[in-house]
Amino acid sequence: MIDPILPFSSYSEEINSMLPETIQKELVFLIDSDFMDWKKIESILKKFPSISHSIVRRRLDVDFGRLSRRLTGKSIGVALSGGGAKGFAHLGLLKCFEENEIPVDMISGTSAGAIMGGLFAMGLDSSDILPLIRNFWLDRNLLGDFTFPFVSLVRGKRYSQAIHEFFKDRSIETLPIPFYAIACNLTKAERKVFDRGLLWKAVRSSTSIPGIFPPFAERGELFVDGGLLDNLPGSILKERGAGILISVDLGGGGQIDKDEMYHNLLGPHYLGEAPSFFNLLFHHLKRKL
Template sequence: MKWLRRTPKIQKIGLALGGGGARGLAHIQVLETLDELGIRPYRIAGTSIGAVMGALYASGLAGREMRDLVYHWQTPRPEKRHGILDRRDLRRWASMLDPSFDRSGLFKGEKIIKFLSDYVKCTTFEELKIPLYVTAADYGDASEVVFKSGDLLSAVRASIAIPGVFTPVERDGNLLLDGGVVNPLPYDLLQDECDLVIAVDVGGVRHADETHRPSFFDTVIGGFEIMEASMIRDRLKSNPPDIYLRPDIRNVGLLEFHKADQIFHQTQPVQNELRQRLKAALKI
């Protein structure tokens, strides 16, 4: 790919990809827009699903290849696809979840990492084509842990360890949880190193439903997402990124990856916004 020359004042562009489960598929359209404009991020920081997407992209996959990967996993037969998902799609995505008999989480997360390892042909951060920062939370001292070197997949696995959903990860003597617990949108990690920072918040839009009483799982995850949204709001007030994007993603749950078409459709306005703002900032 041919990369654009930067304007004198903007040479290093940072990209922060936030957590949000299945809504993180929206990150793919942001990456496609960067590819379209010939922009290569100088640094990427990711939390949870943002770490997954960041690892795929930093290892060399283009945004379009990541979209194709989603559709390939979703639709095993080309002739089947008519824009409407069926129960086979649900079963196929559900097969990515491996039940855990550990009381600390419902799923092990090992199948997700195995899936990731099939496409990320890098075992360490040092092998990536773009430097990547991955966040996790240290359960012991409630601190943020930022991985920049060493084993890549264990860092990503730690970053997706949503409390109660995926079991925690032990690394270097520490018990690690999802990075969203401490930094759901880690754009601050890039601000000292980059001239322009783009932050993509895929927390989605919540609406009260008086006809539906939330389940135990909905309540736990909903509470976690409210906490993340509160942290992001506070940080935006005190130290905002240069470009903040929040796709208007509605009615997509944490693990509803089978709603890819819906997510991509709802993210299109943000894709257009990013294109316009980058063209203005870079004078292209």
């Protein structure tokens, strides 16, 4: 267990030597509720990239319960699907979990599910999230950033700035609840799981609906809405140790071509109508896989 306030040198050699290689190691960061020096935790984690870790806030029983379930293989994972405006329904579900004292030990999200999941993973409750979402989606004209539609309907600058402002510079690996955002890597034609790095970039990538928002470019690769390949990301939670999985599907059974929102984007819907950019992209990716 690490107190990030103390000098890291006091832990470094001990972590590497106190247990044999055959024993599973877990770094546990014990922090105060007002702790904000996330860069310090990031620097420690870079020294131990292969060791799993947990963030535990002092005097919060829910965090200690999460740690105990993680160590015993009984973690409860929640997967939130994409679904456009229907993503607001995820907030109602999370509120239901709170009211019935159902813990969430890890969470994954695609598209709208990534937004809600990211906020919840930050340790916010439903009463904190609602005004943030209202300000973000309803009080701002994020879709009014129009451009000539060579790549997308909107430029994406206003949306990217809003997402960055929303999540600030918080890294995924410093969240109290493990979080996985799902995007589609257009460059490699494969699913991308964001489990490290800046939270806002992961959410921006996962919510880049083709034809509406431009792809998110990062290190020479292009990322778009994860719903193209994994609209209901439950498998990643099982891979990461969830003993119990709760999948929240907003329509389509996790199949993008059966989800109403994505179906409307896929088109064409009339004989002789040209296929949409989204339609061409979707079928191109299916051939690649």
